[in-house]
Amino acid sequence: MSVKTDPFVRFVNVYKAYDVNTMVVKNLNLNVSAGEFLTLLGPSGSGKTTTLMMLAGFEEPTSGEIILDGKAINGIPAYKRGVGMVFQNYALFPHMTVGENLAFPLQARGMPRAEQQTRILQALDMVKLSNFVDRRPGQLSGGQQQRVALARALVFDPSLVLMDEPLGALDKQLRDHMQLEIKHLHDRIGVTVVYVTHDQTEALVMSDRVAVFNEGKIQQIAAPSEIYENPTTDFVAQFIGENNRLEGTVSEVRGSESLLVLKDGSAVRTLSADGAIAGESRKLSVRPEAILVGPEAVDLPNNYAASVKEIIYLGDHVRLIVPFGGPDELAIKLTHRRAAAIAVGDKVRFGWNPDQCRALV
Amino acid sequence: MSTIEIGHDVGAATLDKRRLERSLQKAGRHQRLISVSLVAPLAAFTFVFFVIPIFAFFTFSVANTEVPRGLPLTSEAIKEWSGEGRPPQPVMEALTQDLQNTYNRTAVIGAARRLNYDIAGFHGLITKTITNLSEPITQPDVSSENTDVPDGFSIFGTSETTTTPTQTLPKDAGERLVSIDSRWGEPRYWQAIERGTWTITPIYLLTALDLRIGDDGSIESVSPDHRIYQALILRTFGVSAAVTMIAVILGFPLALFIKRQPANRASLIMFLVLVPLWTSILVRTTAWLVLLQGEGLLNDLIQWLHLSDTPIALIHNRIGVLVAMVHICLPFMILPLYSVMRSIPPTYTRAAASLGASPARVFFKVYLPLVFPGLSAGALLVFIMCLGFYVTPALVGGPRDQMLSYFIAMAVNRDLNWGLASSLSIVLILIVAIALLLLKRFSASALAK
Amino acid sequence: MTTTAIERIASTLVAVIAIAVLFFLMVPLLVAVPLSFNAEPYFSYPMPGLSLRWYQEIFGSTVKGIEWRNAFFNSVVIGVSASILATVLGTSASLGIARGDLPFKQSLQAMMLSPLVIPVVVYATGAVYFFARVSLIGTYPGLIVAHALLGTPFVMITVTASLAGYDRNLTRAGLSLGASPWRVFRKVSLPLIGPGVASGALFAFVTSWDEIIVTLFLAYPNQQTIPRRLWAGVNEQLSPVVIAASTLLFLVTLCLLVVTEVLRRRNARLAGTL
Known part of the structure; x- marks a missing residue:
């Protein structure tokens, strides 16, 4: 997949407020390259949906500029933007057949009938629903409706497609399946996609890049692996995947590493995101799967001992809970094999490498 | 690849509150205008053809224009009256002139009907007085019957006056009125006329609750057999x-x-x-x-x-x-x-x-x-x-x-x-x-x- | 167990009362309608014979027949015009209210719905004075305006109800697919709220079709409508012709009711697929 360097969509200093006291989007600057699959990820009310709505033309920025393919689109109504959109509850027109739904954008563009027919069949073929032209949306399953919505958003060849939690209404199994299907579709046709979700797995599976939103600001924007492995803020660390978060104070800074002293006096060597200063309070972030237990922990720069407080069975793995860092607890992810010998109350040694943890603001 | 600034560029594009308010108002205005113009036709239609007629109708409950219209001179003159005893001579003369004004007869009858709502029998009193005043050399029989118009809503009770051409009327307007009907000597009839000159009147609302203004000016219940x-x-x-x-x-x-x-x-x-x-x-x-x-x-x-x-x-x-x-x-x-x-x-x-x-x-x-x-x-x-x-x-x-x-x-x-x-x-x-x-x-x- | 016995008795009692009440609701129509076919001008059973003479009086070429047909024509003209006026104004207002950013929304809505709760006699009396001032009394436009006013709340209620089931994302989807707002309204919104608009229009028509009080106050004697003739018939002398006319009136409303029921089901079916 080729990503052109020239940004296809640009948000320049965009603000959005609904009333004087609540700024929903704060000074947003964001570039999307042509052909990219960008996911806006965040909790509800974080400004991700508003950002999408501004791009679609259903909301106007209070200030700032949105540029699409080199042209400022502020003030251009939604129906003149030529941007495809897939909605959470599909928004298929219930009084039209699948074929009529797909014909709708083509008729609006005054396309000849014959050409409409070929386009509709092509689009339905793409989502493997060629036999459903004459069905009504009400006669289709959720997954099928979702595919029709996808086909409808793509049938008029938009260069940009927006998706607003399109898989939100599906059950888990179907969702997992559709994630891959959408990803493959994107790879095949190379359309630029801006995708909104609050589901981190969805974001990690499908995207070229993920922008994590919180309180109207982008916290971090990067490739999924980067977001997962190198969160730059405490919010990203706790929002993406599972993380142990322990409060501590920076006692010493040595290059990119610093020494963090936790509430119980344990010292932890850690990577420090954006330049920690000695004396500052920071949160230690370490993933449960990064923690090793038993003999392997002994040689690690960070290693400690504590009694197991609880063992939780989670199907494919087991979680140990040990008291650590003062009032806090540490969750450790273990395979069944490794956990077999451990019982509640046993004293265990555990540890991790300094590059597996971070002192975050 | 991409630039992300997280709110640090104070110079570039932070929004001060006043600018924000202005742009928010502008943003909402267009959308609101569409909503307003969709609702406006029915709102205006309902207001003009429903709300206005009903409120105009409601004003009738306190409207009090009949007496000043029918008895303009009396209404002007009675302002000078203290409300006690018999009104002074100019008031009496004004009423005599008002009642003799044949060009204003419809309005006079309107005033008479209005006064009848206040004191039952007032309508008859006025028609009788008009009749007698039009024949200056006659005087009514002292025992002429007072056919009171019944209280309530029925005002079509007609009063007949029997007149006997025996005596000439006194020159003095007051004497003349009293000699036509002794009721003109009672202050309460004049008080009713005075109340008829108020800008608004409570009598209809009082009537709707079976109340009336008593002779002493206070509000009292109507007699039990007139309660409806x-x-x-x-x-x-x-x-x-x-x-x-x-x-x-x-x-x-x-x-x-x-x-x-x-x-x-x-x-x-x-x-x-x-x-x-x-x-x-x-x-x-x-x-x-x-x-x-x-x-x-x-x-x-x-x-x-x-x-x-x-x-x-x-x-x-x-x-x-x-x-x-x-x-x-x-x-x-x-x-x-x-x-x-x-x-x-x-x-x-x-x-x-x-x-x-x-x-x-x-x-x-x-x-x-x-x-x-x-x-x-x-x-x-x-x-x-x-x-x-x-x-x-x-x-x-x-x-x-x-x-x-x-x-x-x-x-x-x-x-x-x-x-x-x-x-x-x-x-x-x-x-x-x-x-x-x-x-x-x-x-x-x-x-x- | 005693409780189940009590329950059984209670539910039997409920059923008996319910059927009696249902009978009470239906009986006037069931009993009165056949009398319009009575051969004799009496209101008693058993009927001495069947005949269509009362209907012939309505449809015949006598003066009375012409009068009935004039009244019917007037009722239809006034009803259809009032219904169109009420539907256009009421639908537009409901759309505006549903947008949610209307200033003084509560008060405006209360005002526009007020014809529903203000006693008609109060309105009719007020209208006599006002309509006389603006020279609308005794005119067809005057009657149409007054009837339309009484019908608009029904249009607003039914259209607002159908808008409540309308997913606003459908409008957004239409726009995002490149259709202009007007095209989206025509092709997407209107077909979906259509049944609500149509039943509102029918309500408005029936409101005018049955209206008597405002008509009595505002119409001149030469402006006869069916309810007005019925009113006169009932007040003067109850004749089987009145029953026959009532039956016809009833049949018209019954047809309209069936139409709305069909529309309602269609609406429910569409809503179910949303």
């Missing part, structure tokens, strides 16, 4: 309440029954409930006339069953009114009740039963409170409808079964007493408004569920 409206208001209230109660008693089991039927049968029964709702009130009332009248079907049935040998009066009395009104209102009771009953999941009553409550207890402690919002909404809806009923009582009721609406129509159509019609309307609207406030509260709590 308090009883009328109570009757309107009572009939509406009775209809509502019967509708609740009859509607509740039917709604419950419909809810317990399978879906297909339930919608068929609902259709049967809706058929009368959609049938003209006139048609239904006609049908009840046929059924209930003396030689009507129900009486035939009663006599055939030998329950009674003589026809029972079922129509043109309270029974007929109640039967026909309940029939009209029942669907409005059943609809909200049924929709609330349908929205109650059976889990609640099952839960209560599983906790060991007896069926009666489940019904009264769990089901009834859950249904109450629908019950109260339906009841208040029916009650409000009943308050305004006109056609049904007019057709199947007797003279003693008429409600406020009937008297409003009669005040305007028969008596041309717009002030009273307006006052009675205000009373009716107030009762409706109170019921509406209750309805709003109940439906709000129903929605909150």
